[in-house]
Amino acid sequence: MNEMRLIVDPPARGTWNMAVDEAILRGAADLGVPTLRFYGWSEPTLSLGYFQKYEDRRQHEASKECACVRRASGGGAIMHDRELTYSFVAPVRDSRSEETTRWFDLFHETLIQVLATWSIRAHLSGKPQADSRQEPFLCFQRRHEVDVIVDGNKVCGSAQRRHQVAVLQHGSVILQQSACAPELPGLEEITGHEISAGHLIDRWKDLLKSTFQSTYQEVPLTDKELESAQEIESVKFAHSDWTHKR
Known part of the structure; x- marks a missing residue:
């Protein structure tokens, strides 16, 4: 990858954040270059994994009054509050290739290296032991082998959507504990390091650029992508039929 587009967005509503990711995905082949995007959330928002039942959110008392969106990717529910979210979209020849699966390792391993610059020891979860019990509602209480772990706590997980x-x-990185998910400590509670989203972005994007052997073009969404995102938000992510579809 010789060139990537970099977008650092201000916090926005959940439906818009999801719509922008999907608009970039739909237009990736036309754009012709990968897009790395960092963003935040303007209010505490619970995002359900694509396959989760909407009614299951009732089992999580602390987030019951929060805004709720349904992601187009799978996995458990995520409380987006005092955290950083990234997205990476790239045109590919084969969406099931080993290269795209490797992205999980690439992003999580570079995050581990970045955290080490704050003297934070992190590692990949490794293959979890088989468990016949139903998986927890919250993503950050689940374990997958590429999750990033600090002192026994999951601090970053990611999911993919393939066209x-x-x-x-x-994926998301928990920076600080949220009152809407008090069972999940953030990096600050675990390590004592107060890391801002901006500082994490600065160090992470530089390492990702080096890892991808790429250069960045800091350019915004195209007019076509903005138009697409507005339509996608209206007919999909902001629509109750999508949110309550399961």
């Missing part, structure tokens, strides 16, 4: 000619990967 035939492009792949979207997005």
Whole structure:
């Protein structure tokens, strides 16, 4: 990858954040270059994994009054509050290739290296032991082998959504504990390090650029992508039929 587009967005509503990721995914082949995007959330928002039942959110008392969106990717529910979300979209020849699966390791391993610059020891979870019990509602209480772990706590997880000619990967890093998910400590509570989203972005994007052997073009969404995102938000992510579909 010789060139990537970099977008650092201000906090926005959850439906818009999801719509922008999908608009970039749909237009990736036309754009022709990967897009790395960092963003935040303007209010505490619970995002359900694509396959989760909406009614299951009732089992999580602390987030019951929060805004709720349904992601297009799978996995458990995520409380987006005092955290950083990234997304990475790239056109591909084969969306099921080993290269795209490797993105999980690439992003998580570079995050581990970045955290080490704050003297934080992190590692990949490794293959979890088989468990016949139902998986927890919250993503950050689940374990997958590429999750990033600090002192026994999951601090970053990611998921993918594949199109035939492009792949979207997005994930979250918990910076601080949220009152809407008090069972999940953030990096500050675990390590004592207060890391801002801006500082994490600065160090992470530089390492990702080096890892991808790429250069960045800091350019915003195209007019076509903005138009697409507005339509996607209206007919999909902001629509109750999508949110309550399961």
